[in-house]
Amino acid sequence: xxxxxxxxxxxxxxxxxxxxxxxxxxxxxxxxxxxxxxxxxxxxxxxxxxxxxxxxxxxxxxxxxxxxxxxxxxxxxxxxxxxxxxxxxxxxxxxxxxxxxxxxxxxxxxxxxxxxxxxxxxxxxxxxxxxxxxxxxxxxxxxxxxxxxxxxxxxxxxxxxxxxxxxxxxxxxxxxxxxxxxxxxxxxxx
Numbered sequence: 001x002x003x004x005x006x007x008x009x010x011x012x013x014x015x016x017x018x019x020x021x022x023x024x025x026x027x028x029x030x031x032x033x034x035x036x037x038x039x040x041x042x043x044x045x046x047x048x049x050x051x052x053x054x055x056x057x058x059x060x061x062x063x064x065x066x067x068x069x070x071x072x073x074x075x076x077x078x079x080x081x082x083x084x085x086x087x088x089x090x091x092x093x094x095x096x097x098x099x100x101x102x103x104x105x106x107x108x109x110x111x112x113x114x115x116x117x118x119x120x121x122x123x124x125x126x127x128x129x130x131x132x133x134x135x136x137x138x139x140x141x142x143x144x145x146x147x148x149x150x151x152x153x154x155x156x157x158x159x160x161x162x163x164x165x166x167x168x169x170x171x172x173x174x175x176x177x178x179x180x181x182x183x184x185x186x187x188x189x190x
Contacts (some may be wrong), residue, residue: 002031002100003031009155013058014152020063030067031067034074034077035076036077037076084120095122
């Protein structure tokens, strides 16, 4: 499960756990990206902060891990490079499920080498309120598994806005991540 995770929240965690159970996955590896290809670097928190928040958020689930594969690679983070690295690491002996939100998958055509990427892994698109997967190109409808997620309308963007405005973020993310954000003073000035 790749993403910016700025910050990671219960919507991410619930989606990962739901995918793990529904598709009988051995584990879910969270992959915070170093520099998302679709966002300016100065619009996101430092990679190490996002990594540490992800580590804090997953500690109570034995089936979750966090990988620094994209954080250790310079330049923009491309999903195809990460999938190839995981395939190499596991000697091509595993089936990789790429878990993402439906909103992100609607833009898959614009991803770097997306035609090759969709042949290397099984995509799982988690539906969120307000996103219509009927907009997908027919070729993509055949290669994804759609996972229905209850109406968890939590977004990292909203959490950052709430922190900036001095509003509560309790129950949107783990207490450990909330404490980390407060301790580091993240999102107060953006």
